[in-house]
Amino acid sequence: MSKHLIVGGGVYGAAVAWHLAKSGEAVELIEAGKLATGASGGPGRRGVRANGRDVREIPLMVRAREIWPSLHETLGTEPLFETTGQLQLIEREIDIAPAEARAALQTRLGIPSHVLSSDEVRELEPDVSPAIRAGLFCPDDGVAFHEKTTLAYAALAKEAGALLREGVEAEKLLERNGKVLGVLTTNGDEILVDGKVLLFCNAGVKGLVSPWVDLPVWSRTFLVAVSKPLENNPVRHLVGHASRTLSLKREPDGRLMISGGRPGIWDPETRTGTPIQKEVDLNVADAVATYPSLEGMQIETADTNHLEAESIDHIPIIDSLPGNTNVLYAVGWTGHGWAIAPAVAEMMANWVLAGQKPKLLEPFAFSRFG
Structure with a gap:
């Protein structure tokens, strides 16, 4: 052996x-x-997201989608994955045509996807900003622990x-x-x-x-901000944005996770990250611009302690x-x-x-x- x-x-x-x-x-x-x-x-x-991925990764997501829903049974644990659907919000007219092309491509490759009108977006996410024009929806995406x-x-x-x-x-x-x-x-x-x-x-x-x-890779630490529990969390799905650096995830305890790729500062000696307050503020501002009812939301945790490797x-x-x-x-x-x-x-x-x-x-x- x-x-x-x-x-x-x-x-x-x-x-x-x-x-x-x-x-x-x-x-x-x-x-x-x-x-x-x-x-x-x-x-x-x-996020367990197929929506918006590089086309080379789509076949991997097709297989992952077959595994995730019952993975907890295989591993003998409590449920790990929740199907929420992923909605990429579109605020600019120029982003609609690319979304239509992507929806067709993803669907052809085994990831059912479709572009929603402004009214259809609001049926799923009633509290989004009036500026949202459309959305690219992938109903089988979700989140996992x-x-x-x-x-x-x-x-x-x-x-x-x-x-x-x-x-x-x-x-x-x-x-x-x-x-x-x-x-x-x-x-x-x-x-x-x-x-x-x-x-x-x-x-x-x-x-x-x-x-x-x-x-051709380098290391980065990304910001993950988590709000204090919200009395009325307006976010119902896994939400992304076509033109803002924004990803929103509703947590089971009423908190809202805000991420999307904003940076922190990494200290290689202590192997810890330090949040950049400006980036936290910008992430929150994008969230509020997308969901105006989040105005006044308070951030409980700003985490940058997890180093990622990014490829060219x-x-x-x-x-x-x-x-x-x-x-x-x-x-x-x-x-x-x-x-x-x-x-x-x-x-x-x-x-x-x-x-x-x-x-x-x-x-x-x-x-x-x-």
């Missing part, structure tokens, strides 16, 4: 560890901090025999004559493997593979290391990796078990950059 090493204890690492361990493989997972932190941590729930999902995968992986170790950080890949043999940790331990090394440590992947390949073309890089087919990596989720995680994790495990890269992952190869 070969031993596989997974670096990174987020949703990808935990899910792949489970898939491999339940197939009888020997698996060790190391995580620099705690499981289900990093990009898989943070407040509230994450990221921390609970990751920990459930990790628990089953451990139950299936995987060794999961927290507080163990990879410093570099061990190699001899260009061939990777395992990982050297920051405390000087060598972890040697005769199977695969799988790198799912997000912002840490670029440095680990840098002796072999220069990945905004989709992940999923590949093997040049000259080392035993090293697989996935990085550059650009904040969008959560929704496709169950599907991609399944495919990564199949890659390890079958020895061949799944076809649906081929568009994400490093070779697309030339």
Whole structure:
């Protein structure tokens, strides 16, 4: 039996560890901090969104959509996913035609979508601003608990025999004559493997593979603001916006999550983020401009403690290391990796078990950059 090493204890690492361990493989997972932190941590729930994705990711979402509704049954936990529908609000006339083209494309690829008129938008979201002209609606999108999902995968992986170790950080890949043999940790331990090394440590992947390949990715921390409980939360769906940096999620306790990609400031020494008050204010202003009844809303939490890796073309890089087919990596989720995680994790495990890269992952190869 070969031993596989997974670096990174987020949703990808935990899910792949489970898939491999339940197939009888020997698996060790190391995580620099705690499981289900990093990009898989943070407040509230994450969007499970097909609407508006890069066309190369749509087939992955089709498979993920098949998994999400019953994933809690597979993992033996409380329900994790809620179908809310995702509505991308359109405020500018010039955004309507592209939305119509996208709706047709998504529908053709297996993600039913349609453009709503102004009146139809208000049937779904009565409190939106009079400025909203239309909306692109994807009824089967939703939200899911990221921390609970990751920990459930990790628990089953451990139950299936995987060794999961927290507080163990990879410093570099061990190699001899260009061939990777395992990982050297920051405390000087060598972890040697005769199977695969799988790198799912997000912002840490670029440095680990840098002796072999220069990945066009960089790290960012994104703002997630959560309001105090609202007496009348006006947001009914997972809501995005075609021209504002805005994503809105209604939380079960009456709070509203406001995100969309505004930055924070990351401190690499303390590995913590600091919110930028101007960006918090701008996020809130966009929310109020879209839902005027949110005027006066108070922010309870402004979180920027979760570092993301962003790729130059905004989709992940999923590949093997040049000259080392035993090293697989996935990085550059650009904040969008959560929704496709169950599907991609399944495919990564199949890659390890079958020895061949799944076809649906081929568009994400490093070779697309030339």
